Amino acid sequence: MDRDEFGRLLRQHHMKEGWSYDEEFTPRPYWPEVPRNETAFHKWAWKTVKPVLEKGGEVVGLGHEEGSYDRRVVALCNPGLEPHYAATATLFADIQLLKEGEDAPSHHHTPCATRFVMEGQGWTSIEGDRATLTPGDIVHCGPAYWHDHRNEDAEDFFFLDVLDIPLLQYLGVSEWYFKYEDVSGDPKDVHHPLRPDRKDMRAYEQGWAVPGFELDDPRQYREIGHWPYADLRPLLDRVSAQQGSDVDDVLLRLRNVGSAGTVGPTVDICSQLLRPGCSTLEHRRTWATIFICVEGAGRITIDGVPHEFDLNDVFVVPGWAWRRWENPNSADCVVHSISDLALLERLGFARQQKKLADGSIEDSGWPAPPYVRTKPITTVP
Ligand SMILES: [Fe+2]
Structure with a gap:
């Protein structure tokens, strides 16, 4: 044989x-x-995507009526990961449209969900706590909370959703539940009621101290968050007086106030200011990242290929791809981002390299014990 x-x-x-x-x-x-993955760089340009989504608004109804759907969402499918519904290996992304007066019924699921508001305004409510959303806002909903959305404005309301669906599917723990009417007992009642003592979710995510006792409602500090752009933007301005990072320029990592850790156990969310004229060092990281431009315009060069991006463009940078940021414009540029860095840090696989001015490479090595051997930062000629 x-x-x-x-x-x-x-x-x-x-x-x-x-x-x-x-x-x-x-x-x-x-x-x-070498650390390898199938995720490809891809950009969904807003000027191209928006008219497509608007057509979706014409052909797809929203609600629980016959012929309508629970959500009007268009999945962003990474060309390197087809046929999967995935933007990166672990994260799913879609853009959701709510037209004037429309609401998306309550549902819940084990994947966590982060929303980045693109255009228009509306609200999302999470088990009765409500966040009023405007462009540039970020809102996070942890696993298994009833949530719904509504547009009460005349303009279309668009937002980017990012969920850790591919990861949870891989682990065999993705579960969805759509029928709030089973809870309310009324087929027409598909929305979780507002809590009589509902809180402004911002209050929980902007505190500089957390209670030192067991909370009556601890979920507020752990799984839900709203970061309004009106609050994030001045914070970016304030830290922009610093020298900044040679690979990210000015970057804020959002924090879960309850744990003082990443927003969720699987996801890390950042807001990043690229100051006019900035040009960063080339660098690469083991985690793939989804970016959305929420102000101005800029350029990212991936493995030597420059890509311009503009307001509301969404793009995915694969793990271990060399990238470099530039803002060649006279106005500020701000991008929000979400990645599975939170998970990789916990597992000890968040590794970075950057090319220094003399051409050498600074390597963090595989960082965290006890799962892997720790290597010191080294410079390779
Ligand atoms: Fe959802």
Whole structure:
């Protein structure tokens, strides 16, 4: 029996070679020699995407009536990850449209969801607490909370949703529940009522101190957050007086006030100011990131290829791709971003490299014990 015949025999029994068997000694797909992933760089330009979404507003109804849907969302499918509904290996992204007077019924799911407001205004409510949303705002909803959205304005209301669906699907723990009427007992009542003692969600995410006792309603500090752009933007301005980062320029990592850690256990959310004239060092990271431009315009160069981006453009930067930021304009540029950095940090796989001015590479190494061996920061000539 030769190797080809043996290969066929293995496949008859749902087995495959676990070694490099060809003459070139090609590594098996699960033995990459550099951190590798299938996520591709892709940009969904707002000027192209918005008219497509508006057509969706004409052909898709919203609600629980016959022929309507629970959500009017268009999934952003990364070309490197087709046929999966995924923007990165772990994150799903869609753009949601609510037209004048429309509301999306209450539902809940185990994936967490972060929303980035693009155009128009409306509200989202999470088990009765409500955030009023305007462009540039970020709102986060943790797992398994009833939530719904509404547009009470004359203009269309667009926002980007990002959920850790691919990760939870991979883990076999993605679960969705759509029928609030089963809770309310009335088929027409598909919205969670507002809480009589409802809080302004901002209050929970902007505190500089947290209670030192068990809260009556601890979820407020752990799983829900609203970061209005009206509050984030002055904070970016304030820290922009600093020298900033040579790879990110001016970047804020949003924090979960309850844990003082990342917004969620799987997701890290940032807001980043690219000051006029800024040009960062080339760098790469093991986590893929979804970006949305919420003010101005800029340029990101990925593996040597420059990509211009404009207001409300959404783009994905793959893990371990070399990237460099520039703002060649005279006005500020602000991008928000979301990634699975929170998860990789917990697992010890958040590694970074940057190219220094002399051409050498500074490497963080694989960072965190006890899961992997710790290496010091090294400079490779
Ligand atoms: Fe949802």
